[in-house]
Amino acid sequence: MRIGFIGLGNMGRHMARHLIHAGHLVTVHDTRPEAAAEHLALGARWADSPAVCAADAELLITMLPNPRVVEEVLLRGGAAEALPSGALWIDMSTSTPGAAERVAAEVLDRREVRRMDAPVSGMARGAEAGGLQIFVGGTVDDFRMSLPVLEAMGDPDRVLHVGPLGAGYTVKLMINLLWFSHLVATSEVLAMGVRSGVDLGVLRNALLASPAASNFLENDVMCVLTDGDYDDSFAMALACKDLGLAVDLGRDIGVSTELSALVEQIYRRAQAQYGDLAGEMSPVRLYESLAGREFRLPDPTVALDGAPLTV
DSSP states (O other), X not given: OEEEEEOOSTTXXXXXXXXXXXXXXXXXXXXXXXXXXXXXXXXXXXXXXXXXXXXXXXXXXXXXXXXXXXXXXXXITOHHHHSOTTOEEEEOSSOOHHHHHHHIIIIIHHHTOEEEEOOEESHHHHHHHTOEEEEEESOHHHHHHHHHHHHHHEEEEEXXXXXXXXXXXXXXXXXXXXXXXXXXXXXXXXXXXXXXXXXXXXXXXXXXXXXXXOHIIIIITHHHHHHOOOOTTSBHHHHHHHHHHHHHHHHHHTOOOHHHHHHHXXXXXXXXXXXXXXXTTTHHHHXXXXXXXXXXXXXXXXXXXXXXXXX
């Protein structure tokens, strides 16, 4: 299949590479031409503009940082106007239904170009491994037609059709929102428990044995607790962007978002303190400051006296 791919960032560069390996004829574009070096070496074609990238595509994939850039590429960059009639645009960015609808209203609808939203979960590690989870909004026919392409980038068991146009965007925003909320709630609980004198490991084990157990507490937070890794593969600037989009969506559809807005405020405080490029789990550091210590579990390979254990 002739595929145009726009956006070769931390996620997109891996996704485009998997499409090339799957045998598709891939044309790539990015604001940074050097980002395409590995793809060109594998046989991809370079396009000097979004319009050129879209002009010959049966399927155009965009993997861009936010709705503003999506509209910039599709409208001002000319990609929507350049797409052949009957082509399919798949936006895999974390965006909003409104941005895609504006593109459709201005260009796509009158040109008989189809569209789907298919944002992803799994971060850069999942993209590199080809194991992304993909949430697809669009018609069943378009989903089935594009499934081999999506499965080349994602885990076939986790490429999910979640509803009509816009449903993919919404599901992805809700997943991120709930994950960020888990992080803030867990950090607050750990800070209070540790500050009260409870051992961190004992507290975590007790929580995991209770109805309050969560995947975040069992798995995701472990990179902080064992390695002090706040996951800089996904930057605070992007996390705050996603939180803002989720809160905006709630406002647009008339759902009150008091808790979500508070989580966003805490994230933005961490962004201001630790920087745009700090890892997405940096809000944990705010609560470590309140607790007066870092949240770290003992190294299981070291005895209490500091001597290494023999295995």
